[in-house]
Amino acid sequence: MTDASLDNDSLEKLTGIFHVLFNAPDLELSDDLTAKDVPGWDSFNHVNLIINIEEEFGVRFSNDEVGKLQNVGNLKSLLAGKLTA
Amino acid sequence: MTFFINPAFWIVAVVVYILLSIETSHKASLRFGFINLFALNVLLGWKIALAALLAVALFWATISFTLKYCNPQNRNRSLAGFSILTIVTVLFLFHKMNLQGSDWIKTIQAIAPWMRADLFLTFLAGLSFSYIFVRCADALHCVFWKNCPLMNPLSLFGYLLPFHMLLSGPVNAYEEHLAMDQTTSENEPMLDRVLLILNAITTGLFYKFVVAESLRIYFYGSNSEMIVSGWSDSAILAVYIFFDFAGYSRVARGLGLLYRVPTPENFSAPFLAVSVTDFWTRWHMSMGQFVRRNLFTPIQLNLVRAVGIKNAGWVSLATMVVSFGFVGLWHRISLTWVLWGVAMGLLMTIEKHIQTFAMRKGWSRSPWVQNTLPWIGPIYANAVLIASVRFVAEEIF
C-alpha cells in the first residue's frame, strides 16, 4: 500500500461505482468503510467492484492486492498509487 | 481419537503454555514450531513426530529450491508451484480414497514392499491429512502467487501441523501465521485473559461431551449408531454435528488464543443464517475463507476479466460449482459428495441472482423484507441444511 491520496475527480468516479454497484446513492466512502458495512458487498460483488474499477480507471490489480484489501481506505490508496505510477 | 479426554493432552497443553511464556529473542513462529515438535513427540510418539518433521522439511526444501531458480516474473514459477501442488494433491487423493485393506494396497505392497503403503496411509490418516493438505495449498498459493516469504522449516512445521489444530482444524491461514512474528502482546491483565479463555475452552468441551453426547444418548442410546432414516433424524444429526464440531473448534481456538497462535473462528451462530450463502459464512468458516482466498476470488476474477463483467453472473455459476465441488470432494471422494457440492454451488448462484435483482429493485431496503427475512430466512436455510444432511448422511461417518 502507498500513502498517495486520490484526487477529487477520481474519488467521485470511485464513489459513483459504489453507488451503482450496491444501489446505494447515499453511500459515503469513508476510509474505515468495510464490506460488512455495505449490504450486498460479498465476495461476488467484491470481484465485480474490482473489475469495474479496473475498467473505469484503466488499471490492473493483482490477485495478491485484491486479497489484501481490508477497507475502502486501502482501496483508495492502492488505486491512487496505481494512478500516479 | 479421544484426544480431549486424554489427560496427557492437557498436561502437554499446559507445558506448551509455560514454555511459550518464556521470553526469548527468537521469532514467535519459530518458538511455536519448536515447542509444537515437543508436543507432537509426546502425543504421537517420536517416530511419527520425526517422520512428520522430515516430510515438512522435504516440502520446505522443494519450495525453497524452486524459488531460488524462479524469480517472481518467471512463468516457470507458476508451473513449479502447480507441480508441487499436484504432488500434494495426489497424496491427498491417496489419503481420501480410504484404501486401507483394499486390493489396491495389496497390489502396491506386492509390487513395491519397500514403500510400506499401508504404513504411509495410516501415517496420513493419523495426522488428519485433509487439513494439512489445505494448509499446504494455502502456503503454496501465498509463496508462489502472492510473493509471501517462505517460513523457515520449523515455523512451517508449526503452521502445517499445530498440535491443537491437528485433529479437526480449523484451517489456519499462512499469511496470518506469518504475521504472528510482527504482532506484539497487548497490555492486558494476564489472569483475566486466561480465565476468559478457560471459560471458552470449557464451553467447547461442554458442547461436545455434555450437549452433543446427551443428544446422541437421548435419541439413539449410549451404544447405538446414529442412523438417519427420516427428516427428524437429519435435523438431530445436524444439531449433533454442530455441537461436536463447534465444541472441538472452540477448544482449539481457545488454546490458540492462549498461545497467541493464529487459530481462526469456525462457527458463528449458523442456525440463524438467512440464506444458504449466509450459512456458509457461519459454518466451518475457516474452510469457507480458504475457498474464498484460494479458489473463488482468483478464479472469478480471471474468468470475469476474460468474458466481461456483463457475464459475471453466469461465470459465477461455474466458479461456485468448482469451489463447492472441491468442498464436497474434500469431505469424501464420492459421487454423493460431488453432487452435494454442485447442488450447493447452484443454489448459491440462484440466491445471488435473486439478491442482485432485489437490490436493483430496491426491495432489499424495504421494511417488510428487513422484518420478515430474519424469520423466514433461517427456516429456509435450515430446511436446506436438513435436506443436505439427509442426502449425505450415509457418508458422513
Add this chain to the structure above:
Amino acid sequence: MNEERFFYIKLKTPLSIWQTTGILSWILIKLTLIASMIHQSAGEFIYAGF
C-alpha cells in the same frame, strides 16, 4: 483475531471480584457436568482424522 467476539460476553478487564467468582463457578459447573458425561461418551469427533 477478534477476541471480544470469541468470549461472547464483552467484559471489561480487569474483572471485578464478582465477575471472577461467577466465571470460576460456571467453569466448575461445566467441568463437573463434563466429568459426569465422559465415561458414557463416545469421545470421538466426527471431523477427526479427516
